[in-house]
Amino acid sequence: MAERSNLYFYYKKDDELEKKLQPLFELARENGFDIVDHADKANIIISVGGDGMFLQAVRKTGFRQDCLYTGITRAEGEAGLYCDFNLERFDEMVHSMMHEELEVRRFPVIETNVNNNTSFYCLNEVSIRSSLIKTITMDVYIDDLHFETFQGDGLIVSTPTGSTAYNKSINGAVVDPKLPCFQVSELASLNNNRYRTLGSSFILGAERTLALQITQDGNDHPIIGLDNEALPIRNVHDVTVKLSDKLIKTIKLKNNSYWERVKRTFL
Template identity: 55%
Template sequence: MTDRKNVYLFSKKTEEIEQKILEFRELGRKYGFKLVDHPKDANIIASFGGDGTFLQALQKTGFREDALYIGVNDGEFGFYTDFSIHDPDRIELAMQSDMVEVLRYPTLEVTTDDGQKFHCLNELSIRSNIIKTFVIDVYVDGLYFETFRGDGLLVSTPTGSTAYNKSLGGAIVDPKLPSMQLTEMASVNNNRYRTLGSPLVMGKERELTLKIVQDGNDHPIVGIDNEAMGIRHSHELHVKVSDRVVKTLRMKDNLFYHKVKRSFL
């Protein structure tokens, strides 16, 4: 991090975190780091909170490709937060040693039928906004694949595979595999509607198209990471693995499989 010294802080607003940030400011000054007031002036963006705060920091700062993102957790380590506000020694070690490395996480690019573009690090979810199933035609690279009826569909990144996707029975995917995974939410399978019935992992070169069939349930809830998006009257979503990556800092002794084991085993 020797060539990165301008830091923008994004945090949950709690008394404990605010107090800890004051301590870390002093630590940063010791090693020549400077706080900036706007993310555009930063080459390091540090989030203080959990994985949800880290995802919000990405959305609010526009998925900066020229910045390094660092997650500092207010509790246990998360999948995106390699540091803790309760362990300043580990943060100081990262500031002065070669025990850290930069990871490049793949993201998804989502395009609506009116041309709006979004990025997400965890997942795209599309769900019915009323207590009723809805229908989506699924296309892969423009080829009709299946017609889904159910509560919704989820498209996750490899890092997002351990979150909502896992709770739906999806596979955990190594982040070193640039890919996306389509997972069903309570699909209806009968003589009229037939789906694959299992998660589908697709490579980086694939493009997924989700077309909402107009049958009276025309305004689904579209979620990008942990935020519901204000998308209305959009009947078609195009999803692919983006060329844009998120650069994050982690300690070399905290691999992805350490995180999986710590969280689930």
């Protein structure tokens, strides 16, 4: 791992965590790694604080394609689908990187475009929800096909790794991250004589484009969630989602597959 010797730690700073990290920094330096003060200088970015912090680390460092990401949970036994390591056993990660007892997994990313303007990327999901105490109405297009007119609380579009998060909580399917696809799930849809939806989650392949046109009925400032952040955009007319060419590369311990992590977390 000589070509990947610069480490950047992404975490929410507090005195207790700083104290715990100092001996880990020393351990890394003793094994030939440099601790850098900016993510741009790193070729391995390490988040400390669980899956939420991992998502923030990827987002705040720009979904970099030229480095590896890895995550560390703070508490022993804390579940983490993106985190292979624990703060109390940091030496395992250093040993793995030094002796190449690791593999690289690649997680798909979805690209979201709002009002044909700036693109945003998500590792977990993008959600479009009503910001008022009323339903939101959207015309749903798959490629150029008008598929349905949705009325309800909102829609969630998730990546395969994001399928175990918000999507799973509303009975969406858990998807293998080796499948290049994304999933669409409904939040409290209304089905009546005027509005009719599929009523279940559906999965779209890598070449598909999902387009959502927001009905301008006063609910044109929906809450758009990108992973664990909200997007402050008013007057939303349309949202387009597709699978990005970007892939997030993470360090994977051997004998710790995605499905082993799912089993450990949920079963």
